[in-house]
Amino acid sequence: MKIKFERYHLQSDLLSPLNGFEPASVPTEVRIDPLTKRKSRIITWSLPSKGKFDFSQMIDESRGCIFCPENVLLKTPKFLKEIIPEGRLSAGGAVGFPNLFPAGTYGSVVVLCGEHFLNLHQFTPDLYQEGFSVAVEIIRRTMAYDPDARFWQISQNFLLPGGSSILHPHLQVIGDPIRTNEMEWFLGASSSYTRKNKTLFWNDLVRTEKELGERYIAAFGKVHWFVSFAPIGANEICAVVEDHASLTTLGQEEISSLARGIVSTLRYYYDQNLNSFNFAIYSFSGEDSHQLLLRMISRTPIQPYYLNDWTSFEALQSELTSNIYPEVLCREIRPYFS
Numbered sequence: 325m326k327i328k329f330e331r332y333h334l335q336s337d338l339l340s341p342l343n344g345f346e347p348a349s350v351p352t353e354v355r356i357d358p359l360t361k362r363k364s365r366i367i368t369w370s371l372p373s374k375g376k377f378d379f380s381q382m383i384d385e386s387r388g389c390i391f392c393p394e395n396v397l398l399k400t401p402k403f404l405k406e407i408i409p410e411g412r413l414s415a416g417g418a419v420g421f422p423n424l425f426p427a428g429t430y431g432s433v434v435v436l437c438g439e440h441f442l443n444l445h446q447f448t449p450d451l452y453q454e455g456f457s458v459a460v461e462i463i464r465r466t467m468a469y470d471p472d473a474r475f476w477q478i479s480q481n482f483l484l485p486g487g488s489s490i491l492h493p494h495l496q497v498i499g500d501p502i503r504t505n506e507m508e509w510f511l512g513a514s515s516s517y518t519r520k521n522k523t524l525f526w527n528d529l530v531r532t533e534k535e536l537g538e539r540y541i542a543a544f545g546k547v548h549w550f551v552s553f554a555p556i557g558a559n560e561i562c563a564v565v566e567d568h569a570s571l572t573t574l575g576q577e578e579i580s581s582l583a584r585g586i587v588s589t590l591r592y593y594y595d596q597n598l599n600s601f602n603f604a605i606y607s608f609s610g611e612d613s614h615q616l617l618l619r620m621i622s623r624t625p626i627q628p629y630y631l632n633d634w635t636s637f638e639a640l641q642s643e644l645t646s647n648i649y650p651e652v653l654c655r656e657i658r659p660y661f662s
């Protein structure tokens with residue numbers, strides 16, 4: 325089944341002070357997500373970059389945080405003995421433990437490394453591979469204890485614009501018996517797609533994107549990387565993992581492919597003078613119509629008096645905007661995946 329992409333061209337006409345008050349037209353594109361039918365706006369202008377931010381003062385002021393090696397095994401919480409008797413889990417430099425301030429039934433943190441701060445070009449695939457291995461083990465052990473906790477996310481909030489108050493690189497691992505809104509929309513739409521077409525939406529999407537070649541970036545093993553047709557954030561990059569719906573079934577090969585693509589994306593973000601980002605992996609157990617999905621976006625880079633990217637459009641109209649055409653982003657980021 326071939327996926328159809330729907331878009332609307334809008335145009336704003338005005339007399340521009342930038343051009344002697346001659347008539348000018350500014351285009352905007354509204355795109356409809358082929359699965360969720362949610363609208364996104366592609367805006368064709370953006371503010372110029374202010375260059376790279378100097379983090380040295382921020383690092384000095386916050387060094388020795390609760391996630392730093394001298395504190396992490398002394399000051400962070402431990403898991404209940406019934407779930408993880410060791411108290412905490414680790415792999416390489418990654419350490420996982422319950423979140424002292426959770427946002428769900430099972431909220432954990434995985435500290436990625438001993439380094440208090442890494443800039444985007446300093447993250448390595450090994451670091452994410454170790455972090456994901458710890459996160460997946462937390463999920464497996466928790467689900468063995470509570471099989472009703474079927475809906476999981478591994479996410480990263482990096483720096484203040486990304487919603488993290490702690491500089492030290494870490495992941496959030498959150499599991500619940502109920503779905504988030506986004507999970508609800510994915511599952512509702514993908515199960516009705518499968519009922520109607522007898523195929524999996526994500527397989528059809530990957531096939532269509534590969535044929536079109538405009539937004540498909542690369543495949544690392546069973547992990548397909550692409551740019552969304554209708555992004556819900558800036559510089560949005562996605563990945564789906566063939567034959568997997570849940571993080572609990574992943575092998576080391578898939579974990580390593582996810583890690584590699586995240587680091588490729590971060591290197592591109594760094595070269596664009598970006599420094600803050602979010603990603604989320606949506607993991608559902610026992611759902612045939614879902615495929616494991618990762619979605620990653622950049623946030624407004626941290627700098628003095630930074631401009632937030634969540635305007636009334638996003639916050640109050642539920643309409644997400646992006647400042648780059650997905651097809652242009654795909655062309656720019658492809659070399660980072662080779």
Ligand SMILES: [Zn+2]
Nearest residue numbers: 389392440492
């Ligand atoms: Zn630290």
